[in-house]
Amino acid sequence: MIYHVMLEPWMRAENGVLKGGPIGIGMDAVTTSPTSKVSGSLEALGIIAFVHCYSRILIEIQDTIKAPPPPESKVMKLATSIGVAVTTFLYLLFGFMGYAALGDATPGNLLAGLGFYEPYWVVDIANVAIIVHLAVAYQVYCRPIYDFVERYAARRWPESSYVTREFHVLVLRSSYKLNLFRATWRTAFVVTTTVAAVLLPFFHDVVALVGALGFWPLCVYIPVEMYVTQKKVLRWSPLWVWLQILSLGCLFVCLAAMAASIVGIITIHKK
Template identity: 55%
Template sequence: MGSAQKMVAPMEVSVEAGNIDQSLWLDDDGRPRRTGTFWTASAHIITAVIGSGVLSLAWAIAQLGWIAGPSVMLLFAVVIYYTSTLLAECYRTGDPVNGKRNYTYMDAVRSNLGGAKVTFCGVIQYANLVGVAIGYTIASSISMRAIRRAGCFHVNGHVDPCRSSSNPYMILFGAVQIVFSQIPDFDQIWWLSIVAAVMSFTYSGIGLSLGIAQTVSNGGIQGSLTGISVGVGISSTQKVWRSLQAFGDIAFAYSFSNILIEIQDTIRAPPPSEAKVMKSATRLSVATTTVFYMLCGCMGYAAFGDAAPDNLLTGFGFYEPFWLLDVANVAIVVHLVGAYQVFCQPIFAFVERWASRRWPHSGFIARELKVGPFALSLFRLTWRSAFVCVTTVVAMLLPFFGNVVGLLGAVSFWPLTVYFPVEMYIAQRKVPRGSARWFSLKTLSVCCLVVSIAAAAGSIADVIDALKVYRPFSG
């Protein structure tokens, strides 16, 4: 109780101060009361996890086959759920109810590990988030262009290449993101995350339905137990690289640890504890994600076998009904608008906290005009708009950057999803060195490191292939 009083005292909440009513609207750290719930946290996670990458899982399973593909997917689901529960315990340092809050992933690493590991975490986390923002810009333009191509194929037939540039669509996506980026923080984009989550179910459901229809039309299930065969069109070396890349695709498809702490910081104060709510939200989200991943990936492979396209809806595994493809691709774009914001909010918050500490009395930074969900300030308008513009230009400059994002995902999977959660949990719970639990956690970390290295190797090979035909602004 005494520690609670020490935390309240610096806020000067008293009758004499004339602000006792304000304490009803503040949390134990003096910040505005958080309003997030199990449902909003689940929506944030689902928005972050079920990206348009779900539509490439049929290709990933095609590389691994009916045995390894679903098995690897389930294995990653179990590992990521487990390490996420470890990371959720690190939101507060010490007591799980009254301990000091860690607002970001870096804060959690700083409180539990410290030293150079904080810098290492920051570099990996924010490089990954920037890469995701660029990748989502490219992915949205591909879906927008697919809408135009679907109509063109419907009118002119499938022999017409129906080519068009994706650059105008990237610019349009960037313009929309400049508007939404003015929403100040995570806690106020809950509605956008819910809309995005609904959209993810929409296009995943359409992809699943089309896969079932194609399987029925084929008169049976396509594919093999071991995936694509070495032979005409694929060498044994390519088989290895593709299999490793499939591991990276599946690992990256599940990753959301880089924003878990930031999502947890939106949850209302105990009881129950934020960690308990976050674990429940993670359990629901990972289970939901796994069901959709298994259904979409497996049905896509069942429909097309070794010829499964890298994207069921934009790779034109299906051509008709074209209007249903349009609905699915519109849903992808709307989802990516929300997902972009979910992943970029930690970057925005990091830069703005640094600027506020660096120039605490600057009106350019502090002065705000609130309009609905938006909080407009010159600094926020300037810097967030500049960030969106830079990611858009880079996406236009490197249209194959989606391959690089896969590499970033492979590189960041081990440190952010496994290594730091394990190390922080060991430090916080004081797990005895050499104990069975310590040995098990360390073994998990080493095994995931090997997977990350292998997936990175496959992604590097893919990037090298893309560089052979690279032309700037060729989208």
């Protein structure tokens, strides 16, 4: 219903055709059975979970905000509300527009799946935007992993100069600290993940799988348990029961999305 209300006037004014439908992809299109249609829907939930799985870096970002006024909790609450609202609106808008324009033939990757390269400047701008977005997001999302490994190595080998010693490097009259372990380990991590991503032929299935794996423990279970502990919510109180229902519901959805993603990976691998 939202799909038709938002896009039907625009699409009919543009080319007179509104492709797709409110029930999604038909049985005679990409999917061939109700089972595969359900699997595709669950896989889409995994991708949505991946898009909104930002709790793992929320505390990292909050630590960079200076103390009051105003307190960082209020700043992050406002930033989170605005960020989630804008992200949800843009993704829904792009998804609706792509489906309305292409219908059941909509590819998973609009840039690579349509096979068009004209006008070339539009494609180039889109690719540059993706590179900038992924380069920044990669650094932010990997920061907790970097910190965890480097702190563990420092505790495990405190006497190793390779792990703990820092060198001062002068670049353009500016001095920077260089740690050999940090430089080599981060480089190896980036190279490994990049090569693995290039070799994987099923992008969306992997994204859905990663989203399903990380969403419940990092974005639901841990925040819920932290809230229960901090607010001292009584066990079996209405609020506690509701939070547990929410957590279990998200767990079941993530498990279903994970299973659908694995099925999708196996299906593509057999082709």
